[in-house]
Amino acid sequence: MESVIRFIYKLALYAGLFVCGSAFLFSIIMYVMYNGIGNVFKYVPADNCSYILENDTAVKRPSMVLKYQYRFRNQTYNGEHSFFSEDMRESLDSVTVYCNTVIPSLSMVKGVPNSVYKQRHYLVHICISFLGFLFTFLIWRFADHDKWIGVYARGEYKSKK
Numbered sequence: 001m002e003s004v005i006r007f008i009y010k011l012a013l014y015a016g017l018f019v020c021g022s023a024f025l026f027s028i029i030m031y032v033m034y035n036g037i038g039n040v041f042k043y044v045p046a047d048n049c050s051y052i053l054e055n056d057t058a059v060k061r062p063s064m065v066l067k068y069q070y071r072f073r074n075q076t077y078n079g080e081h082s083f084f085s086e087d088m089r090e091s092l093d094s095v096t097v098y099c100n101t102v103i104p105s106l107s108m109v110k111g112v113p114n115s116v117y118k119q120r121h122y123l124v125h126i127c128i129s130f131l132g133f134l135f136t137f138l139i140w141r142f143a144d145h146d147k148w149i150g151v152y153a154r155g156e157y158k159s160k161k
Contacts, residue, residue, distance in 0.1 A: 002153040009149055013140045020133035027125035033106055036119040043098035043108060046070035046077075051095060066112060070097050072104040081109045081117060 032040055048071040053064055066081045077099065094111040108118060 002149060005153040006149050009145065009152075013136060016136035017133065017140065020129050020136055023129035024126060024133055027122045027129055031119065031122040031126060033100065033103065034108065034119045034122065036123065042101045044101055046072050046097045046099045046107065049095075049097045066095065066109065068095075068097055068107075068109070070099060070107065072099050075104065077105050077107065079107045079109075081112060083112055083117070 031037065035041055035043070050069050052067045054067065055064060063082060063084045066083070067078070068080065069076060069078050071077075079097070096110045098108045098110060100106040
């Protein structure tokens with residue numbers, strides 16, 4: 001029984017390190033892709049944009065979802081942008097969709113409230129995944145593994161050290 005608990009314990013630690021580390025790297029890459037750090041990628045206005053503005057009923061606050069479809073290099077892409085504002089219906093003409101020239105499926109919307117939403121979204125993901133990775137790493141590095149394996153396998157509460 002102890003070997004099974006030891007295996008599950010180690011698997012949980014390594015899985016936590018892998019998942020949090022992967023999420024951290026992915027979030028950093030996406031933050032750079034949305035020009036969160038410098039102007040690395042070029043964004044150009046997309047062609048043939050169509051917009052649909054809907055009320056978002058999934059949240060309690062009055063919010064709107066701007067769903068859009070655009071064409072770039074003869075391919076059609078979809079996206080959406082959420083924001084908390086009711087006065088967007090009148091100023092829908094000022095909305096411009098910009099798409100990444102390297103990866104056209106990445107798009108930003110200018111002319112709406114909170115136009116840096118995706119950058120901030122990935123910045124929050126960077127912070128959360130870093131904290132998860134740090135927590136898992138500290139457990140992996142500094143915890144008394146034999147004590148916790150003993151607690152779950154044999155029910156003993158004393159450390160062997």
